[in-house]
Amino acid sequence: MTPKPRTIAARLRIASGIAAGLLAAMAPQAQARLIEIDASQSYATHTSNFIICDPSGCNPPPVQTFTLSGIFDANVQTESFAVSFFPTVTTIELDLLRLTPVSVDLHGADGLGFRFPDFPGVMNGTSFAGSADPCSLFFVQGSTCMSMGPFGGIAGSYDGENFTLDGTAPNGFFDQFTYRIVGHAVPEPGTLALTALAGLGLLKRRTGKRA
Numbered sequence: 001m002t003p004k005p006r007t008i009a010a011r012l013r014i015a016s017g018i019a020a021g022l023l024a025a026m027a028p029q030a031q032a033r034l035i036e037i038d039a040s041q042s043y044a045t046h047t048s049n050f051i052i053c054d055p056s057g058c059n060p061p062p063v064q065t066f067t068l069s070g071i072f073d074a075n076v077q078t079e080s081f082a083v084s085f086f087p088t089v090t091t092i093e094l095d096l097l098r099l100t101p102v103s104v105d106l107h108g109a110d111g112l113g114f115r116f117p118d119f120p121g122v123m124n125g126t127s128f129a130g131s132a133d134p135c136s137l138f139f140v141q142g143s144t145c146m147s148m149g150p151f152g153g154i155a156g157s158y159d160g161e162n163f164t165l166d167g168t169a170p171n172g173f174f175d176q177f178t179y180r181i182v183g184h185a186v187p188e189p190g191t192l193a194l195t196a197l198a199g200l201g202l203l204k205r206r207t208g209k210r211a
Contacts, residue, residue: 032075034102035163035183039069044109044179046171064112068181070104072116074158076123083139092139095123097130097158113171114179117154129155132169152177161185 045065051058075098084090101116120137121130130136131153135145150173156165162184169177 031077032073033160033185033188034071035074036071036186037069037104038182038184039067041182042068042180044068044106044114044177046109046112046114046175046177048175050174066107066109066114068104068106068109068179071102071186072104072183073100073102074098074163074185075100076158081137081139084141086142094137096120097123097128109177112177113175114169114177117152117165117167117169119154121154121156123158126157126159127155128158129153156181 043065045063047063048061051060076095077098078093078095080091080093082089082091098120099117104116106114106116117130117132119130119132121128122137131151133147133149133151135147138145150170152167152169154165154167156163158164163182165179165181167177167179167181169179171177
């Protein structure tokens with residue numbers, strides 16, 4: 001039984017409204033993307049200067065390398081920082097890249113103290129760099145910020161689709177991780193909504209021809 005034209009039109013209006021709502025809801029998150037880690041190129045390497053002695057001699061522990069895989073969120077946000085309060089408040093704006101693990105597998109590196117970088121990188125075009133030092137983003141003139149290291153750092157590139165990061169992460173005073181993360185953005189849900197809208201438009205044209 002062929003649906004009546006009014007029924008088809010009503011369904012189209014409902015579907016169009018749902019798709020438009022999805023697009024509107026996702027718009028504020030346009031700069032946040034899910035990145036899938038390329039496990040074939042991503043790893044964390046642990047080295048240690050702590051000497052272990054046994055009957056065979058004294059040597060540092062063997063170097064260990066762990067594969068990194070999974071998905072994380074890359075979100076670029078513009079944030080303001082005060083650089084002076086006198087005679088008036090003066091601020092600067094920086095584009096910060098914040099990384100949040102969604103489903104990341106460290107494949108045992110966490111057992112030795114490695115963790116996914118939880119500090120932001122400052123964007124400069126498509127390049128970024130950041131430090132785990134909490135004072136790295138402290139700009140207020142006339143004040144001091146004191147912190148004790150050692151601290152790790154990150155540097156890389158991100159163009160909204162392709163992601164590359166190289167980092168160092170001291171683990172105490174004897175151990176250190178060096179790591180590399182390569183990834184690519186996963187398709188956005190918005191793509192599905194756009195496809196649905198295109199399909200609805202095609203269906204409307206077909207319905208018009210039948211009428």
